[in-house]
Amino acid sequence: MTSGLEPITLRAITGENLHAVLELSVADHQRKIYPRTNAHSIAEAHYPADDDAVWLKAIYAGETPVGLILTSEAEDRGEYFLWRLMIDQRFQGRGYGRCAVQLLIERIRQTDNPKVLITSHLQANSNAGRLYEQLGFEYTGEKTGADELELRLTF
Ligand SMILES: CC(C)(COP(=O)(O)OP(=O)(O)OC[C@H]1O[C@@H](n2cnc3c(N)ncnc32)[C@H](O)[C@@H]1OP(=O)(O)O)[C@@H](O)C(=O)NCCC(=O)NCCS
Structure with missing residues (x-):
């Protein structure tokens, strides 16, 4: 899939790109609406609170790591959570x-x-x-949580 000129791919986080992914961050003013660092997300992905499978990827634009996506998945129940x-x-x-x-x-x-694919965002995060x-x-x-609005996409 492409966004603009760069093909967007989702790639494993490995020893080779770990530090580049750890250095990715939201803007200071966005920390209130997205408080977790990538270090936090990667740690949680490795020690999840339940037995559902975890799917963690770096988002690449071309050969540049630009973001992170993490889900929790119960494939047997057909239930997916964009975490x-x-x-x-x-x-x-840029559409990434x-x-x-x-x-x-x-x-x-x-x-x-x-x-179903479920997600949520803090109420203030209207974007x-x-x-x-x-x-x-x-x-x-x-x-969900203290102040998170839940959304779902039904397949
Ligand atoms: C939210 C986030 C993941 C969107 O990714 P992105 O690559 O910046 O967004 P895209 O360029 O793909 O934009 C997709 C749509 O998101 C919305 N959007 C994203 N950023 C926006 C902004 N600054 N202002 C208004 N709308 C915005 C718009 O609807 C936009 O579509 P449009 O351009 O056709 O209007 C990214 O901005 C981000 O990481 N924000 C901080 C962390 C966060 O909020 N994560 C989501 C937690 S639930």
């Missing part, structure tokens, strides 16, 4: 975030029994909400 999505501050607004979620949706669509709604997610009316 983290971030594009580094230098690369935002949308492209990464589209790639995730396409991958889930190709599984045997896709039912994320707009992105998800453009991709077909709908607000459920439920709140």
